[in-house]
Amino acid sequence: MSVLKTPMKTMRGNLLLTQTGDVWGFYRIQTTSIPKQNEKETDAYKRNWKQFFEELTAYKDFHLMMYPQEFRLDERLTDLKQDIAMDSDDMAGYYLQETANLLEQRLGKLTKSDFILAVRLKMEHIKVDAELKDNIFSAFSTVTDTIVNLLGWEQDVSVSFFQQFDQAEEELANLVAMVGGVRLTEEEIIYVNRYNFLRGIDHDVVEQLDDASPEGITNTLIDPTIPSCLKLNGEGNEGYISFLVVDEFHHNMAGSELFYEAQSLPFSVEVDIKAQAESKSKTKMNVNLKKQQLRESAREQNRVGDEIDASVSTSDYLVRHLQDEIKKDDVNVFNWVAVLIVDGKTKKECLQRAKVVKRHMKSAGITCRIPVADQLTLFYQFLPGKSLDITNRNWLQKTTQDGLAENFFGVYADVGSKVGFFIGWIDRFEKHKDLASAIGSSRDPIFFHPFLANQQVKGSKTRSPHVLITGDTGNGKSFLAKLLFIYISMMDVKSLYIDPKKELRKWIRKVMLSPEVKRDYPLFVEHLKKFHFITLDAEDASNWGALDPIVFLPSMQAREMIETIFSQVYSFKGKDDIHTAFLKAVTEVLERKEQGEQVGSKHVVDILCKHDETAIKKAGEFLSEVTNDSIMKLCVHDGSQDALSLEQRISVVEIENLDLPEVTDSVESYTNAQMKSSAVMYALGKYCELFGQNKEERTAEFIDEAWMLTSNATGRKVEKQMRRVGRSYKNALFFISQSTKDALREEESGNFGVAFAFDEPTERDDVLKWMNMEATDENVDMLEEMYQGQCLFKDYYGRTAKMSVECLFDEWAGAFETVEDTAVAQAEEKYL
Structure with missing residues (x-):
């Protein structure tokens, strides 16, 4: 029954001494996360x-x-509490504990x-002290473990014996380091x-x-x-x-x-x-013996007139291949x-x-x-x-x-951060019948902390805290963005959500008015009351000038933004005299602001309207008509009202009556209303840039329909500057768009440290490239087969995984709805 004996005798450091005198070194192999469908990476x-x-x-x-x-989930979530805002402590504490409870209820x-x-260390190269070795191994072979302990040999082993293995273990440790050990x-x-x-x-x-x-x-x-x-x-x-x-x-x-x-x-x-x-000699002997047996089997089958079995032919091929392989020194x-x-x-x-x-x-x-x-x-x-x-x-x-x-030792499907908020589950590229079954079959939860990328965490491959969320309409990117925003709203972070579709207030209001939610989740309702909603509605006079560049921007930036805004509704191309007069008017108004006068962008238009030259005067009158009684009032006013506040901790800025063009529309095809909406978006982007420039506080900005900023060169410049803010400031930009094309520009690709890519049928090859996935037919099919709520996630360690987004809390999910089920839609599911 010696086989049923515990081999361990004692240990020191990472070395274990066995009952038979062998010494083993133990090493942890740091896990590697590889998308299994990346064949080149897998093969390497x-x-x-x-x-x-x-x-x-x-x-x-x-x-x-x-x-x-x-x-150690409880321990990780306790560590996360260090980043929670004081005014959200009770609410965050409740939901972090609920996260632990729900995950353990589901997974154990x-x-x-x-x-x-x-x-096992190579004993033959170790010069063990002869007397010590004789004493120890004599004890092992002649007395029981109890007597060895009584004689004190355990102590002798621990302090003296293991020292003989230091050099051999050092060589082994250096070797194991080549696989991350x-x-x-x-x-x-x-x-x-x-x-x-x-x-x-x-x-x-x-x-x-x-x-x-x-x-x-x-x-x-x-x-x-x-x-x-x-x-x-x-x-x-x-x-x-x-x-x-x-x-x-x-x-x-x-x-x-x-x-x-x-x-x-x-x-x-x-x-x-x-x-x-x-040993090579034993292998060669066994191979020759096996080869002889296979030949005899083949001859016997031929002798009786039978066809040679496929298994015999296959084995013969493998044996011959092995013979060739073992001729190599390293095989x-x-x-x-x-x-x-x-x-x-x-x-x-x-x-x-x-x-x-x-x-x-x-x-x-x-x-x-x-x-x-x-x-x-x-x-x-x-x-x-x-x-x-x-x-x-x-x-x-x-x-x-x-x-x-081929056994793929050390590979683990891992993505996200070790300390963070729960956002979903890894899908190991398996086929499922729906999102629920994909979630139910996963044991790999994903956690995400939005402010670790620029903390120089060991292993991180980026210093950028910015997050890209892309995908076609209806695939779930807004749901994920709102989930992340709720989490960040609990942190000691000043956060801003730009909501051009005015969706968030509608669903949050619906949740807050629910008697069941108010009764069962009072902490959540109280937290939602902290959200400061600002609706930029041009029909409300109190909003006029809220985004006026003259009011909220420094002079240099204001000059550039004013020109961008007016260029959306008037072409200065080929009209040098008018353009020059316009720039002079901007300079004059900015000088008046420096002297303490209350002015706004409307005064630029007024100067043009009073110009002596007819062409310039007409241009001014045109701009006056275009900006009067339209959404442009948000950007063009007289400076009598304050611009957007930069002081609220949780802000949601909505824009009423914004006519956004489709992402696929060319700029040339924009209607007048769409051009005006673009102008407002650029001004809003500049406001966001200013929002994140306080080095004394952490800030986060979510820009929904962000592709509007990058539809022309000027908007891209604003967006690029916003991303640069995050590198030197404690600012994270969440860029929510339908397209990855801007992110793929080579000179800027490093500016997004994290990316979530939902399916976009027209850009699948680009999506895969951006997400560090091979653009193979298999991977393209995988994107096509993703369900609503599934995406690819690339973290700040450069790891990519397919994930199923999940919000654990029903009362939260009610605040993220982007499509309201109709009675007919509910009936449709009833008959499945």
């Missing part, structure tokens, strides 16, 4: 691991582990995949060992780490009497676990991606691989065994999950078995520090290093 990752396994061959034994690390204990690599701490290595005895048992990870000690690792009672699973009793609780063994892969292992496939299940699954390098065969481990609170739940794993893996081309009587043996065989026993040939795989690399 596998090549890197193939090269690493070639370097690792000299170490002979290693162990790949993927286990579910506790997400939240986990994320943690990847551990254990490698970092040393485990001693507390972590104790927990990784202890976890094997805690699977399926509720326990506190922080408590386990605080109380970490080698003596307590195996403090669990294991009951092996139940077929196909084990019952564990410990920590005052019990749980069940079941090992599934991988029996068969694809012939060439291509695309197997075992570790990644296991993560796509709706519950946590562990994957372990124990591997051992085989070796590895023997390895892979297991998947599931747990459950009951035997029934555990075995049901095992069957689900088996079916899922079969659909991926991987055959698994659920051993009935070998569960306890597998438990001990896969404990850390136990070398692979190749005398037991059951379930043994034989591949070269590239076969091992």
Whole structure:
């Protein structure tokens, strides 16, 4: 029963000493997030691991582990509270706790995949002190563990023995660094060992780490009497676990991606691989023997007149290919065994999950078995520090290093931030029948913090806090924008939402007037009362001049913006005299402002109307008529009223009666009303730029229908300046538009640190390029098949994932509606 013995003796730092005198180094592999559909990126990752396994061959034994690390959601949300505004503390505290409750209610204990690599050090290159070595190994081989402890050998091992391995471990650590490996701490290595005895048992990870000690690792009672699973009793609780063994892969292992496939299940699954390098001489002998057996089989089938089996032909091809491969110096065969481990609170739940794993893996081309009587043996065989026993040939795989690399170790679908607000779920590019099933099948929540990009967070690939949200009308971009705005409104941030469609007030008012919401969610209603709504309605005289450049802009910027505004309704092209007179009038009015006079853009028009030259006078009269009694009154007034306030913490600026052209319309086709609306949008954009220029406070601006700003060169200049503000100030711009074309301009592509791209049928190749995805037919089809509420998300680490947006709170979702269901639409769904 030596196989059922715990291999661990003791440990120091990231090294573990086994009962047989082997020393193993333990390393955490930092996860890599790769869109599985990016074939070039996927292939490059596998090549890197193939090269690493070639370097690792000299170490002979290693162990790949993927286990579910506790997400520590409560701790993360507590850290997030540091960014909450004082006047939103109660409301934010409630909803952050609700986030934790709802996610744990849906998923149980939240986990994320943690990847551990254990490698047996090369003992033959280590000069261990002879006397110390003799004493220790003599103790191991002649006395029981209890006597070793009584004699004090544990202490001798910890302080003296491990020092002999410092140089060898340093070399191994440098090698592991090529795949992003970092040393485990001693507390972590104790927990990784202890976890094997805690699977399926509720326990506190922080408590386990605080109380970490080698003596307590195996403090669990294991009951092996139940077929196909084990019952564990410990920590005052019990749980069940079941090992599934991988029996068969694809012939060439291509695309197997075992570790990644296991993560796509709706519950946590562990994957372990124990591997051992085989000597070249043994491999050549085995290959020759196998080749001879295949030839004899073929001859026998020919002799009796049968056709040669396809399996014989395939095996013969693979053997010949392997013969060619092992002639290369860096190619070796590895023997390895892979297991998947599931747990459950009951035997029934555990075995049901095992069957689900088996079916899922079969659909991926991987055959698994659920051993009935070998569960306890597998438990001990896969404990850390136990070398692979190749005398037991059951379930043994034989591949070269590239076969091992195909398992996709270290890849995890991860996007967003570690500390942030919940915004949705990762969709691992699977096919679903609707958005609800896509959400229901995901175990990968996405969190997002809007102000981390310019904080120089380790690993971040951008310093820009700006966010791009693009996509065709009706796909969900406004819903996402409003969700982010509500979250930011809880933060210690001054926020502004530009709402040209006047949607937000309508739905927020509807929610606030709901008796059920007022009764059940008073904190939310009180928070919504903090929203300061400003409706820029030209029919209301109190709004006239609210966006007058003369009033709210410095002189230099005002000059440029006035010309932009008037250029929308009057062409100065070929009219040099009129243009010159106009510019002189602007200069005069700005000088009068500097002298303390109350003036506005209307005075520029008045000067032109009084000009001696008839042509200039007529131009002034035309501009007077165009700007009088129209939406242009918002920008052209006499300076008698204040411009928009920059003091409110949460502001929503609406524009009434704005006639916005379609994104596909050419500027030449704009109507007069649309030209005037464009002028107002430019002035509003300039106001937003000024809004974010206070270095003493964090600011966020949401600009809906933002493509209006970039429909010509002047608007693009305003928008570009707004983005530059965020780099040196604490300002984040949320640019909500139907097109990615402006973002794709090469000289500006780095200005958006984060992007959410909903489907836009006419720009799918551009969308994929912008989102770091390959423009393959498969990816184009993936965009086409996305449901309303799904998008691609590229975070500030440069990672991209397909996501399903979700708001966890019904009372919030009611405030984000952009389309109201009709009775007929509801009836349509009734008959599905």
